[in-house]
Amino acid sequence: MNKTDRLLAIVLELQRKKVVRAEDLAILFEISVRTIYRDVQALSEAGVPIIGATGTGYSLMEGYFLPPVSFTVEEAVTLLIGTDFIEQRFDSDYRVKAQAARGKIEAILPESVRNETSRVRKAMRLLPSDKPITPSKEREYLEKIRRAILDERKISFRYIKRLVDSEENRHSFRTVAPYGLVLVQGSWMLVAHCDLRQDIRHFRLSRISALIDLEDRFELPAHFNLREYTPQDDRHMQVSLRFNQDMADKVKEANYTYMEDMEEQQDGLYVVLRVRQLDESLQWVLSWGADVMVLEPESFRNRIREEAEKMLKRY
Structure with a gap:
C-alpha cells in the first residue's frame, strides 16, 4: 500500500x-x-x-466526515453482488433496502466504471443453492426476530423437532431471548437463550411456527459475541462409508454437512461422517441407493437394511 x-x-x-x-x-x-x-x-x-x-x-473532530470515495470496478462488483445476495436471502425490509442501495451505488459510479461494472456482472451470476429461496413465512419470521434482537425483546414460538427412531415430530413451546441469526448452508438459524433449557440453543426458522413478540426485555450478556461464538461440538458418533468409484465426484460436490474425512482408493471413495445421532444421516445415505455401503457401525448397517426391507415390501 x-x-x-x-x-x-x-x-x-x-x-x-x-x-x-x-x-x-x-x-x-x-x-x-x-x-x-x-x-x-x-x-x-x-x-x-x-x-x-x-x-x-x-x-x-466531531462533525468531520470524509466525502464519498470512488470505487474500483472490483469493489463496485463486490458491493452489487452483495446486494443481490441480501435481496435473495433476507427479509422484505432488507430486500427493499438492498434494491435502494444498489441504485445509489450505481448512481455515484463514474460512467466508465459503471459500464465496466455492468460488463463484469453480466459474466457473473449469483444463483441460489439447490434449496429453495427463503419461504415467505420464514422471511416474515426473519424480520420479526431481527427486530426483536435489536430491541432486546423476548419472543415465543412453537418448535417442531423430529424424534429419533420415530416418524413422529415433537412440538414444544419456547420462550427465548434472541441473540443472533446465522445463515448456515442456505438455512437460517436462530441462536437464543432458551428459558425452558436455561442455556443457549439453536432453532431452525423453518421449524418455527406461531411466533409472537413479547414485551419482556432481556440484556445481551457482555461476554457474548456472535462473531466469536462457537457452539459446543457434540457430534461424537462416526459413520464409515464406501461409495462406488464412479460416484466420487458427486459425493465431493454434495459437500455434506456431517462429512469429516474422505479418501479415494482403488475400490472406491471412503467417507467418514461425524454425527450426533445415527438417524441424522439416514436419509442422506439412503439417497445414494446401491452406490454406497455402510462399513460401520454395525447398528447403522442394520438400520439401513431394515429401511431397505421396508422399501422392498412397499414395492
Missing part, C-alpha cells in the same frame, strides 16, 4: 471508530508507530482535524 492510499485508509479507520491508538494503526497497516506519527502529522497539515490524546489515541 502506497502512502496516499494509507493516508486515506487511516482517515477511514478514524471515521469508522471513535478512538484509535497509534499502536493499533501500526499493526493494521504493518508499519512502525513512528511512521503512523508522521502520517497523522501529514494529514493534520492537509487540513484533516485529528485530535490526539496521550494514552488514549487519535480521533476525528
